[in-house]
Amino acid sequence: MALALLFPGQGSQSVGMGAALADAFASAREVFAEVDEALGQQLSVLMREGPEDQLTLTENAQPALMAVSVAAIRALKAEFGVNVTRAGFVAGHSLGEYSALAATGAVSPSDTARLLKLRGQAMQRAVPVGQGAMASLIGPKTDLALAEAAAQAGSEVGVCVVANDNNQGNVVISGEKAAVDRAIEAAKALGARAIPLNVSAPFHCPLMQPAAAEMAAALASAAIHAPAVPLVANVTARPESDPETIRHLLVEQVTGRVRWRESMEWLAREGGVTRFVEVGSGKVLTGMARRIAPEAESLALNTPEELEAFARSL
Incomplete structure (x- = not known):
């Protein structure tokens, strides 16, 4: 059974996200502590307690969603012996692409958190509110x-x-x-x-070019390694593993179209994926997967119980 791991994008955040994972697993708490330290803020407290309007801010929501996804991946390995390499492919919706790269060891969680913080701020700066x-x-x-x-x-x-x-x-x-x-x-x-x-801003359009320029500068010095599992990229809808190609595509992604339907169709048809597993917060991508590839199994991993059930099913 070919498996693809999916990582959610902005809009999947909610107050309380990741709390059950942190309460259950030391491995998850380590990820949240790592992200807090990297950002110099108590993002984990904001995720657990809110307020919602602060969590929803792009610069907070993006690293928060990544942190929950990576915490789930790390708990799968530490608690249940399930490595990310059990998957044939990974894919992430917009910022979820960064989560996928962190989950597969291409970028460290700390670096990913800092990049996403900047990405959120740069996107907000690119276009005045209301325009x-x-x-x-x-x-x-x-x-x-x-x-x-x-x-x-x-x-x-x-x-x-x-x-x-x-x-x-x-x-x-x-x-x-x-x-x-x-x-x-x-x-x-x-x-x-x-x-x-x-x-808060018109994402994935040419108006985001100033943000793309900021991300190009930041990504130029970021340490990016080949992911342990090929990444099906938003802007190509095809698997990518070369670090320099990924670096370029992350910049292009800021202004480019998220080709999610095409990515999922490629995974189901060409990639032979029969099981889509959304890792992190929410179930938005699970619903999309069921509509795009109804013949495949689709499920979301949000809770410790869901992680355990998934591990037992392998």
């Missing part, structure tokens, strides 16, 4: 072609592109607010529902 927007286009008629047509209509008044091709029925657009508003109207006319997203 950018994102919207989710949903419904049975929603596909990439519809979303691209809507984004094209929006681009007549400003920057507007497809940011996340999540799955059939769920595509996200991003750009300047006026352009996204125009695209929303176009999408509705084409038969989709459109929901403006409560985000």
Whole structure:
């Protein structure tokens, strides 16, 4: 049974995330302590106690989600003897790509936390609040072609592109607010529902170029090794293991499209994956996996009990 480990992106955070893992496993507590020290802040306390508005800030949510994912991976190995190399592939949604790299030993958790803190801050700096927007286009008629047509209509008044091709029925657009508003109207006319997203910046669009430049400078000096398991990258939807290629793709990812549907389709068809396991906080990717590859098994590992059950199933 070919296995792929999936790592969630922003939006999966919640107050209390990782608390059960920390209470149950010393190995998980070590990860949270390592991240706290790297950032010089008590992120683990914010994760456990909130307040939610502080946890939701991009610069906090990104390293927090990574920490929970890595804590789960480390607990799997330390407590149940399950190594990440049991998987054939890893993939992460947007910031989850960093979690995947930390989980596979390509980047240390400390370095990953610092990179994600900077990534969140750089994304926020790139576009003044209120000037950018994102919207989710949903419904049975929603596909990439519809979303691209809507984004094209929006681009007549400003920057507007497809940011996340999540799955059939769920595509996200991003750009300047006026352009996204125009695209929303176009999408509705084409038969989709459109929901403006409560985000602090227009991620994965050309407006993020200043953030990409900041990340390029930071990643240039970051220690990146070959991951123990190939990473199916967001911007190529293909497996990558070369450190320099990964370094380049992490920069490109800031402004580029998250090709999640294509990544999952590649894993199921070309990669032969029959079991998708989401590691960390929430179950967003599990739901997407079931829609994209319904013939495969999909499950999420959020709790100590779920980790134990998964280990026993191998």
